[in-house]
Amino acid sequence: MREKARGHIVDAALADWVEDSSQTSGRITGTWGYYLTIKAMARIANLTGHQADANRYADLSHDIRNAFNTAFWNDSSHRYTDAGNNGTSNATQTAQELALDSGLVPEKHRQQVLNALVELTYDYPSRDGVGPHLSGGQIGLGPIVRALSAGGRDDVLWDALQQNDRPSYGYFVAPTVANPNGFTTIGEQWDHSDSKNHMILAQIDEWFHAGVVGIQPVALTNLSSTWENRLIFQPKLVGDLTSASGTYQMLQGEARCEWQSTAEGNFHLTVNVPANAEAEVRLPSVGKVNASRRARFVRVDSDYTIYAVPAGTHVFNNETAHAVGG
Numbered sequence: 001m002r003e004k005a006r007g008h009i010v011d012a013a014l015a016d017w018v019e020d021s022s023q024t025s026g027r028i029t030g031t032w033g034y035y036l037t038i039k040a041m042a043r044i045a046n047l048t049g050h051q052a053d054a055n056r057y058a059d060l061s062h063d064i065r066n067a068f069n070t071a072f073w074n075d076s077s078h079r080y081t082d083a084g085n086n087g088t089s090n091a092t093q094t095a096q097e098l099a100l101d102s103g104l105v106p107e108k109h110r111q112q113v114l115n116a117l118v119e120l121t122y123d124y125p126s127r128d129g130v131g132p133h134l135s136g137g138q139i140g141l142g143p144i145v146r147a148l149s150a151g152g153r154d155d156v157l158w159d160a161l162q163q164n165d166r167p168s169y170g171y172f173v174a175p176t177v178a179n180p181n182g183f184t185t186i187g188e189q190w191d192h193s194d195s196k197n198h199m200i201l202a203q204i205d206e207w208f209h210a211g212v213v214g215i216q217p218v219a220l221t222n223l224s225s226t227w228e229n230r231l232i233f234q235p236k237l238v239g240d241l242t243s244a245s246g247t248y249q250m251l252q253g254e255a256r257c258e259w260q261s262t263a264e265g266n267f268h269l270t271v272n273v274p275a276n277a278e279a280e281v282r283l284p285s286v287g288k289v290n291a292s293r294r295a296r297f298v299r300v301d302s303d304y305t306i307y308a309v310p311a312g313t314h315v316f317n318n319e320t321a322h323a324v325g326g
Contacts, residue, residue, distance in 0.1 A: 001034050008067035010034045016094045018200060019137035020167040020190045024094040025082035028072055029139050032098040035064045039102075068104050078112040093120045094140030100151070101143035114151040117144070121156055126167070132160045133167050134204075135190075142203035149211045149236065157207055158238035166190055169204065211236045213246035214282075215257050233271045234282035234304070235259050237320060252277045252311075261320065269316040273309060281307045287319035 004010055012030030015022070042057035072080045072095065079091040080099050096117040099105045105113050121144075124133040134157075136144050148156050164170030167190035173182035176192070186202045188195035210216045214235035217228055229252060235244065245258035253274030260268045265286075273279045282304040283289060291297070292314040295307040305318070 001037060005034060007071075008034075008064045009071055016092075016137040016139040018189050019092075019094060019140060020133075020135040021092070023090045024092045024140065025072075025090060028068075028080065028082065028095050028098065031064065031068050031071070032102055032104065032139075035061060035068065035104060036102055038064060065104055068099070069106065072099075073109070077116075078109065079116045080113070091116070091120070092135070092140075093117060093124065093144055094136050096120065097136065097140060097144040097147040100147040114147070114153070117147060117151075118153055118156055121148075121160065126163065126165045131163075132156055133163055133165075134160050135167055138200040141201055142206065145203055145207045145211075149207055154207075154211055154236040154238050157204075157211070158241075161204070162239075209246050209248065212238065212241070213244045213257050214259070215246060215248045215255060217248065217250070229277045231255055231273065231277065231279040232282065233257050233269075233279055235269065235284065237261055237267075237284055250274055250277060255279070265319050267316075267318050267320045270313065271309070271316075272313045273311045275311045277311055279309050281309055281314065281316065283307070283316055283318055284320045285318040289316060289318040291316050 001010060008031070009027055010030035010033070012026040012033060015026040015029050016024040038057050038061045042054050042061060045051070045054035045057055070084070072082070072084045074081045074085055074088055074091070077088050077091060079088070080095040081088050082090040082095070096113050100110065100113055100117065121134065122131040124131045124135050126133050134141060134144055145157060148154065161169060164174055171190070172187055175182050183196060185197045186199060188198035188200065190201070212235070214233050216232040216234060218230040218232060228250060231248070235257065242262070243260040245256070248255045254272070255274055255277070256272040258270045267284065269281070269283060271279065271281060280298070281295065284303055285305040289305050291307055292309070294312065295309050295314050295316070298306040298308050300306070
């Protein structure tokens, strides 16, 4: 990749493959991929004790990040475009979300880029109606899910899931002449063309597990972590959804999270942490929390009350600011 880079910018021919509008520059997706690759190499070198290589790759990743922002950031629109300060065209969802999700955005611009991503999602021109719609393809769809959720805008994802016109998941399941009962799988393209049994547009499933249900595995961070034994439980309450449940298979066993919410704002959460594992529970709350005996209070952070729990089953009850139907 270094041989293909010009001033640390890489042009990827396929850009954001199967993106609904096919407008995102391949230079944006290519440089994003180059940046992630070099960051991964720095981490691998660090974990395996090759500190000189780790430092070299870390320095290169900083150079790529600077080159990305110089080439694509537009100071007037506060968005990433295919021409940077030389134009405002093709400031796509994918351009904003790739930068947000990967850490390419300088901290001082993160809120501006998140706001731009929300606007682009609600303003995206559907074929039969109005937004919000997710337009990303194989490269961009996963990062938009993560970027919106990490930015506290799970409501945007929920609203996008209520749409039935292209591009949307509702469009996949809508009846057509060829498929009177709608798709029972995810197609390759938002317009129903090509393969009818693909997975490259199925990244919303990541949000169902890590966002709505709230099971988030904690990645390995250092050499002393011989396996993944920590979890975060952080359910996201959205729309008129009243309950959700799911599981995650760890090396230590099955982790489980299940929650219910009422119209009055009462919230009930049950989590199961397998043996030899531990977890952090983040409860959406505004009032008193009734927690399991072995749950240890850690802190209150924004709209969440946080507990640390060991292996076992733990039950929590509290009030939230999210009243179903409110």
